[in-house]
Amino acid sequence: MSYCDRLRYKGPVHITVTDAATGASRDLDLAPSKIIGVGTNYRAHAAEMGKPVPEEPIIFLKPPSALAPSGGTVVRPAGYQQVHFEGELAVVIGARAHRIEAARALDVVLGLACGNDVTVRDLQKKDGQWTRAKGFDGFFPLGPRIVSGLDPRDLRLVSRVNGQVRQDSRTSDMIFPVAELIAFISRVMTLLPGDIITTGTPQGVGNLDVGDVVEVEIEGIGVLSTSVVAG
Numbered sequence: 076m077s078y079c080d081r082l083r084y085k086g087p088v089h090i091t092v093t094d095a096a097t098g099a100s101r102d103l104d105l106a107p108s109k110i111i112g113v114g115t116n117y118r119a120h121a122a123e124m125g126k127p128v129p130e131e132p133i134i135f136l137k138p139p140s141a142l143a144p145s146g147g148t149v150v151r152p153a154g155y156q157q158v159h160f161e162g163e164l165a166v167v168i169g170a171r172a173h174r175i176e177a178a179r180a181l182d183v184v185l186g187l188a189c190g191n192d193v194t195v196r197d198l199q200k201k202d203g204q205w206t207r208a209k210g211f212d213g214f215f216p217l218g219p220r221i222v223s224g225l226d227p228r229d230l231r232l233v234s235r236v237n238g239q240v241r242q243d244s245r246t247s248d249m250i251f252p253v254a255e256l257i258a259f260i261s262r263v264m265t266l267l268p269g270d271i272i273t274t275g276t277p278q279g280v281g282n283l284d285v286g287d288v289v290e291v292e293i294e295g296i297g298v299l300s301t302s303v304v305a306g
Contacts, residue, residue: 095224110137116275123278145218150306157196161276162234162291165190172266180257186223189291189299227253231294244277
């Protein structure tokens with residue numbers, strides 16, 4: 076397969092939605108209008124980077140073409156020194172939300188998944204903003220399924236590279252929990268069914284090399300696995 080074939084956007088990601096209470100499942104072709112990222116949203120990660128705790132959420136956008144399925148590949152762009160994994164809890168929106176209150180925000184959630192907010196750190200530093208660094212095709216693997224009815228407030232998140240644990244945290248370390256993020260973002264932009272909020276990464280992010288296998292595991296959801304290939 077050529078480099079261009081590996082990079083080509085494949086369209087909607089086919090994924091299973093599972094009810095946490097009943098185990099009932101259905102299939103979904105997920106095609107978000109937007110992927111909204113959140114920066115510096117874990118206290119230990121802010122401390123690790125020497126950054127102050129933000130007063131309000133720091134949000135950015137990844138393009139829909141960044142979405143990729145579990146079990147696939149991430150193409151590591153050539154010529155860069157630091158291409159980092161960032162294991163994250165992903166929130167998939169199930170209903171239109173505009174200026175929703177935090178108390179009702181979880182009502183618009185379809186479910187939760189594991190995400191990997193892949194980032195070219197060289198470009199993040201060079202550009203001074205994050206679009207190019209986080210916007211490559213396939214730079215947001217999601218999976219292995221979407222779980223509905225799961226409480227997002229205190230889930231264990233573990234990221235491994237080639238079987239070695241690099242991140243081990245809980246979503247309770249978030250500075251802004253999921254309901255607050257949904258409320259905040261919906262005051263800026265209308266959230267539509269299928270949109271994804273990726274809620275920030277814990278401490279321990281690091282570089283990926285060609286041949287690496289990165290896994291993001293979240294309690295109650297499963298393991299998102301991605302292999303790194305050369306670009």
